[in-house]
Amino acid sequence: MKDVRRLLALVFASLVTLPLYAQTPRNGGELVFPVPSEPPSYDGHREETFGLIHPIAPFYNTLLRVDPNDKSGTKAYPSIAESWTESADGKTYTFKIRRGVKFHDGSDLTARDVKASYDKIIFPPPGVGSTRKGQYADVEKVEAPDAATVVFRLKEKSGSFIASLLSPYNFIYKADILAKDPHWYEKNIMGTGPFTFVEHVKGSHVVGKKNPNYWDKGKPHLDSFRAIFMSSSSAQVAAVRGERAHIQFRGFTPKDRDTLKEALGNKITVQESPWDCILLVAINHEKKPFDDKRVRRALTLALDRHTGSKALSQIAIVKEVAGVQVPGTPFATPPEELNKLAGYWTDAEKSRAEARKLLKEAGVPEGFQFTFKNRGIPMPYEPLGVWMIDQWRRVGLNVKQEVIEAAAYFGVIRKGDFEAAMDFQCGYIVEPDLDMYKFTSTSRNPANYGRYSDPVLDKLYDEQSRETNVEKRKQLVRQFEKRVLDEEAHYLMTLQWHRIIPHSSKLHGWTVTPSHYLNNTLDTVWLSE
Amino acid sequence: MGIYILKRLLAMIPTLLGVAVLIFVLLRVVPGDVVEARFLTQGSQFQSQELMDIERKKLGLDQPLWKQFTTWMGGVLRLDFGLSMWTGSPITQEIKLRFALSLQLALMASLIAQLLAIPLGILAALKQDTWVDYVIRVFSIAGLATPSFWLGILMILTMLIVFKWVPPMVFTPLWVDPWQNLQQLIWPALAVGYRYSAVGTRMMRSAMLEVLREDYIRTARAKGLWLKLILARHALKNAILPVLTVMSLEFAFLLGGLVVTEQVFNLNGLGMLFVEAIAHRDYTLTQALVMLVATFFLFVNFFVDIAYAWIDPRIRYR
């Protein structure tokens, strides 16, 4: 009898501890995921689309990466650089390069390769071009004094320099190849990443297999991955629903999530996060009456963002009420403070009354008509457009919508041929320098379509950019936010996009972040049975 | 006869040239180009004018317009349609698979249309002004009236709700897996085919009616059923020609008109390619597609004309 009980206890104990065993990553399996668009070239230094990152990032490493377990996607983490130090004056950053990193052709990676790659990004030779060159305007020089050290010398100290190195696009290429042909990497792939390139069948798929000599021992866990190009979102949902794909790394709509949950129950795990993409309203300060800040403030006061959030999050990929930073990230303004800004009040009636009052003061008649230009992309431009026009109607503004085809859109907006127009911003990482750059004066930043000049705002931007003390920087960011969204209402934020990733419950080791460009090297991902 | 054929062939050339010029000009008039579509659409905070200029140069977009046109035309004459401006792949490759899908869909729709139109049209004519006639006319006009994309949505809904079945989403060509292929294409073929049968039904009905008015047929009808059947077959032979003409012409239209249907059924066909190419401002691809459809259309017209001329010699001498 006692033996039976002991046996039962043993069985019971092992059953209870079994789940613990299940948490150790299992090696093996092929990860399959659809990618909505195909990359025009393989060179991360030129492209801006996630269509490059999703299938190609696993073949490369960057100097630094974001911490794969951090939900805010903002913490720096070692990759090719093992560690780094910052000089006292903040103008010199020294990185210690890891030993034992090998390119897929067998050669060793040294600091020279890092320098050559960053020279290409920051100081591209003529005829080569680099998309993100503008982000490194502060960098004076990149040096590789020895095989294991890379030094960045800046002209000014910067609070965002490390964040700029976290860009998933900054693939580290081989110096020798770049010296021979700087265009080589546009059509070829050869990196140090956790996966080696197997094939790319245009219009169909990309396959990568496990790099047996990867420097991070024990990784990757997967044997291979297969990225399938599918432009139709319903085909992507069907692939996940039919368990032919494990995950789609960009995001699905709320309805898709509900459909998948209903169809697959526990076989689906949903990870959600606010998304570092937002639609904003650019107001043309050169057109009357929008040069009057009372009119602009009225426009933002009219938008009941809190009700809008509840309603639109059911039918569109938007949700969070946000200021200039994604909620939940280090520099985001907490809700109690945010709700004091114009347009963020919880009392919608009071807000609308204030809007009407301002319009009257500014001499805008009841039923005043203007045209709102929107981009011809269904999600979430259309629902947001309908919502805003509806909100503006409630304060007596008669707004007509003109939709312009996506490819022609920015040409029209850049020319200033609009009164109010939908603008859009997507970042690879949440960083005030990146997210707030748009609002600086048009004279220094042509991507500011609002056509205004605000030296106070510019000064605040520069100050926070140079500030390396986090708390002091937060204060400066808040001041900037208050001026751009409330006092001057230069630009209007709509609602933060909301990233919904329903994925197979067999998939582990991947954490959602606000950026659909991050965490795509797939080295930490593993599949359970 | 030979001279007529030659004349018709030569007549196609200025038309094709006209189409080429029209699409070339139209595309350049439309605002935005492929470089803008590629670099300004991701919402990134960085735009490098330098990079965009380099790309433009690479694609030959900095050349004067007349030079771009002659380069393109020169390629076409050598049957080299160039590379897609968006993907960089040869255009023939981009089009191949999609063409197979659209062609198959058009053929299936056409077949369904004819299987419906001819018997229904004949029946309606024979039973003119009876309730049979009315029902058939209502049925066929409903086909013309129902937007095929809405019909498609309803079909998918019904499949989903009643049969719990989702059509396969990845296209398998007919020669790889015919059953899978048919499963995917039968529904859009029905949606489109129903609509095109409407045109044929009415045509068949009026053609039959016209022939049935002929004196010899009327006499035979007065004489009794048996003769009526024999002569109905005879009447049919005369009536069918205009019907087949119209249906062939409609078929030529089909290839270019599948845009919305493909959208609804998620088919990666020529229609979708068209929409994507225009959205990306992929000049070379759009131009090639338009030329393809126009050429196809003109050739179908050509064959119909030849067939007519062969049957009715008077036409050759006009």
Next chain:
Amino acid sequence: MPGSTPASATVELARAERPRWLAAVGDFVRRRPLGAIGAAIILVMVVLAATAGWIAPYDPLETDYAAMIAAPNAAHWLGTDAFGRDVLSRIIYGSRTALLVGLGAATLGATFGSLIGVASAYFGGRVDLIVQRIMDVFFAFPVIILALAVVAVLGTGAGNVILAIATPMVPRCARVVRSSALAVREMPYVDAARASGFRHGRIILRHMLPNVMAPILIMATAFLGEAILLEASLSFLGLGVQEPTAAWGLMLRGAAVEFAETAPWMAIFPGLAISLAVFGFNLFGDSLRDALDPRLRTQ
């Protein structure tokens, strides 16, 4: 009429035509019930469009975020859409957009097409050949691609959509009218008019055009149906009329398809409206053609 001058012969012919038309209307309803049904549907549509302001229970733009995607109920007979807007009201107001775009495009297309067709037939020879080639070029363009291109150049919105839809209709109308006009050109009164030295424009407008009215009218009614369908397709693709205007094709976009499984009313009713409208125009046009085409008279 032997002995009369050519000008008065035309006048007499025209006068003789008028009473016949009025009597024909009554005949029409009796003998062609399908056509009468079509006419009735069109009439209902016109009435709805005209009285939308009084009939519609809600403002088509009025949102209600507390009642999003509500199933048909007492408050909203056909349910609400993704923004809580009443589907019934939007369908009623949508008839305005459909008629506006349909009539506008059909009128524009038929007018230009007829003028070109008649002029081409009248002048004949070289002019005819060149015009035919040009029409062929437009003809060879797939309809929806031409419409897409026009929208891409001009932009979206009701006005541009009318132009976009009318454009592919012009060559089709021109072709049909041209063949009728060719027959009319040989008529004695046209010859007489030419002999009298009337200007070309006058002959085309006052002598030839009225006599090809029958095929033009038939084409126009067919075009109306086509135009409504094409507008729906363009709006469905996002290239036509834009939110928040109530338009049937627009109502079928986005949430209607996405939520179709759980909320089918958003997709079913607008599609039904489109089908009924085009159905009506086609029934009517069909019977009109039967009535006007002398070869198909059952008498």
